Amino acid sequence: MLIIERCSPMDDLELELKKLIIDALNLEDIAPEQIDSNEPLFGDGLGLDSIDALELGVVLRKNYGIKIASVTEQVKAHFANIHSLAQFIISQREESQ
Numbered sequence: 001m002l003i004i005e006r007c008s009p010m011d012d013l014e015l016e017l018k019k020l021i022i023d024a025l026n027l028e029d030i031a032p033e034q035i036d037s038n039e040p041l042f043g044d045g046l047g048l049d050s051i052d053a054l055e056l057g058v059v060l061r062k063n064y065g066i067k068i069a070s071v072t073e074q075v076k077a078h079f080a081n082i083h084s085l086a087q088f089i090i091s092q093r094e095e096s097q
Contacts, residue, residue, distance in 0.1 A: 009090075010086055010087075010090070013086045013089065013090065014037045014082050014083060014086045015032055017082050017085055017086055017089075018032035018035045018037075018082060019032050020059060020063065021035075021041075021046075021056065021082075022035075024055060024056065024059040025048070025052050025055060025056070035082060036081075036082075037081060037082040037083040037086075038081050038082075038083050039081055039082070040080060040081055041079060041080065041081055041082070041085075042079070042080075045081070053079065056079070060085075060089070064089050064092070064093075065092070065096070066088070066089060066092055
């Protein structure tokens with residue numbers, strides 16, 4: 001029996017973000033499948049730092065048109081993990097339509 005697993009647009013975006021982070025930040029020792037979408041991106045978890053956050057912000061602006069004027073608690077929450085970042089990108093897309 002063949003089982004076909006369907007991915008949602010959110011799953012696709014999360015995978016795309018994982019690949020983007022790995023490429024943009026030169027995380028050579030990790031594969032997208034090794035990153036849990038709910039794992040913290042900063043500190044414990046993936047272990048990104050403030051320089052990585054700046055680079056990630058630039059890449060997100062370039063690839064998704066996301067503009068971040070200042071770092072607020074709300075922005076920090078959006079960057080908490082892959083899942084919250086994907087939700088943020090989707091919400092920004094919906095607002096711009």
